[in-house]
Amino acid sequence: xxxxxxxxxxxxxxxxxxxxxxxxxxxxxxxxxxxxxxxxxxxxxxxxxxxxxxxxxxxxxxxxxxxxxxxxxxxxxxxxxxxxxxxxxxxxxxxxxxxxxxxxxxxxxxxxxxxxxxxxxxxxxxxxxxxxxxxxxxxxxxxxxxxxxxxxxxxxxxxxxxxxxxxxxxxxxxxxxxxxxxxxxxxxxxxxxxxxxxxxxxxxxxxxxxxxxxxxxxxxxxxxxxxxxxxxxxxxxxxxxxxxxxxxxxxxxxxxxxxxxxxxxxxxxxxxxxxxxxxxxxxxxxxxxxxxxxxxxxxxxxxxxxxxxxxxxxxxxxxxxxxxxxxxxxxxxxxxxxxxxxxxxxxxxxxxxxxxxxxxxxxxxxxxxxxxxxxxxxxxxxxxxxxxxxxxxxxxxxxxxxxxxxxxxxxxxxxxxxxxxxxxxxxxxxxxxxxxxxxxxxxxxxxxxxxxxxxxxxxxxxxxxxxxxxxxxxxxxxxxxxxxxxxxxxxxxxxxxxxxxxxxxxxxxxxxxxxxxxxxxxxxxxxxxxxxxxxxxxxxxxxxxxxxxxxxxxxxxxxxxxxxxxxxxxxxxxxxxxxxxxxxxxxxxxxxxxxx
Numbered sequence: 001x002x003x004x005x006x007x008x009x010x011x012x013x014x015x016x017x018x019x020x021x022x023x024x025x026x027x028x029x030x031x032x033x034x035x036x037x038x039x040x041x042x043x044x045x046x047x048x049x050x051x052x053x054x055x056x057x058x059x060x061x062x063x064x065x066x067x068x069x070x071x072x073x074x075x076x077x078x079x080x081x082x083x084x085x086x087x088x089x090x091x092x093x094x095x096x097x098x099x100x101x102x103x104x105x106x107x108x109x110x111x112x113x114x115x116x117x118x119x120x121x122x123x124x125x126x127x128x129x130x131x132x133x134x135x136x137x138x139x140x141x142x143x144x145x146x147x148x149x150x151x152x153x154x155x156x157x158x159x160x161x162x163x164x165x166x167x168x169x170x171x172x173x174x175x176x177x178x179x180x181x182x183x184x185x186x187x188x189x190x191x192x193x194x195x196x197x198x199x200x201x202x203x204x205x206x207x208x209x210x211x212x213x214x215x216x217x218x219x220x221x222x223x224x225x226x227x228x229x230x231x232x233x234x235x236x237x238x239x240x241x242x243x244x245x246x247x248x249x250x251x252x253x254x255x256x257x258x259x260x261x262x263x264x265x266x267x268x269x270x271x272x273x274x275x276x277x278x279x280x281x282x283x284x285x286x287x288x289x290x291x292x293x294x295x296x297x298x299x300x301x302x303x304x305x306x307x308x309x310x311x312x313x314x315x316x317x318x319x320x321x322x323x324x325x326x327x328x329x330x331x332x333x334x335x336x337x338x339x340x341x342x343x344x345x346x347x348x349x350x351x352x353x354x355x356x357x358x359x360x361x362x363x364x365x366x367x368x369x370x371x372x373x374x375x376x377x378x379x380x381x382x383x384x385x386x387x388x389x390x391x392x393x394x395x396x397x398x399x400x401x402x403x404x405x406x407x408x409x410x411x412x413x414x415x416x417x418x419x420x421x422x423x424x425x426x427x428x429x430x431x432x433x434x435x436x437x438x439x440x441x442x443x444x445x446x447x448x449x450x451x452x453x454x455x456x457x458x459x460x461x462x463x464x465x466x467x468x469x470x471x472x473x474x475x476x477x478x479x480x481x482x483x484x485x486x487x488x489x490x491x492x493x494x495x496x497x498x499x500x501x502x503x504x505x506x507x508x509x510x511x512x513x514x515x516x517x518x519x520x521x522x523x524x525x526x527x528x529x530x531x532x533x534x535x536x537x538x539x540x541x542x543x544x545x546x547x548x549x550x551x552x553x554x555x556x557x558x559x560x561x562x563x564x565x566x567x568x569x570x571x572x573x574x575x576x577x578x579x580x581x582x583x584x585x586x587x588x589x590x591x592x593x594x595x596x
Contacts, residue, residue: 045074061092093300129156159271163194181210189268220267253341276306310340326353348383398425416445455485463495490520506536524555
């Protein structure tokens, strides 16, 4: 869920320290996702260190914390070990241990940025603003550290009721034009907190005019206006956002409150809230730029200041989902306040994560429970259908999507995905007439501004026609258009190649299917199709190689039976190809494209 657009460079924390912690050097996969057995510390310092390093490399901060905790007990004076443990404690949200480690590190080296930063946040939590400023002034400084330290320092002045110095501190960043919106946004929040509404409005307006589609700016500005009785202006701002990004729960909740003449509380009411908002924004940047560890650390620090910050919790859960640590994501989502507008979507994510963890029965039970609690929530019904579809219960999924479609009444553009999902479920349930009608309806609804979505629907409909040897001419034109819309989508290029194959244009089929297999080399269907095309052009050894690759790529059972038969016996005599009146003439062999 993209929340806050901020043009920041990637390394907002000391990258060398993070690298030393062994947390940026390996693929982002969980080391202990099953969690069938409790982790047991090793019997030696070396064993605990190695286990901690491996867990950290896999971003399993919980396991890293357990092993580092044991290791530093055995070697408490080892500074390098302490630094690594400190980062793991921070990332895991073990804040008491992180603070103790930071105190030891800062005593050994007063210029340790991350240690001083963590201690400054803890001082803010205790309202020791002068101490926080002292800590933020220490350490080596770079461009990103200056941004973070400067804004956090400004919030310490706000906590000390020195609004003038707080704003002057923010304005030290005026030469950094890349940070304009971020600077003006926090200046507005600070001015509002210290009781300077004129300056707050000026700064809110500047932040809003800089980028009108930033959720937090829109929400904070709308709440500011509503608090001053300017509800029509606030509603206008929210509606403008809703037109660009429809149905965001926070915006919809705010609009509903304004229309019902209910109060909207300020987003930030004190220095701790403001600092938490700053850390949340920096965490969003790390998440959107793929720097998961930096994102986790910022978000954990922000949540230490404001444990119920709903969007920080959503973002942290999203990070864990990206790392495929679905159990941790669910723990975070459960922390979101029940009355938060984003809690319903988090509840849906919990069910989806159960499915991804291999707990399909739990996923369905969870979503069915949500359906009973929120019977008119289309998103919940659709989520249940998604789980049923992923478990190949296609007839049940189609029935579930049917309930969702009945709930929406008159379909809008945004409902194209529901018809697409129901159509694909009908197709897999071998109810083609219903599937075709839904896919056509989805194609009518999908906006032109969503080329990838339009290409996806075109591909499924046209491929289904081709696979059934029907409407080949229309299917070919549709697939050609889909490839134009999504030229790097291997599945769509495969469909075009298969259309050529059905028409008996085997050289053209080989050309397109080779492109497709380069873009998506592990897909069993594409490899199977390329094997068929190779056989038809006389490249029989290569055909058997592709079929063998398809066999080893986890195809569905009915496809596996066909593939094994082809490996043993090859293809039968060339069938009579389908005709396509408007297909282009044969093209010269093109060089292969690099799938990247």
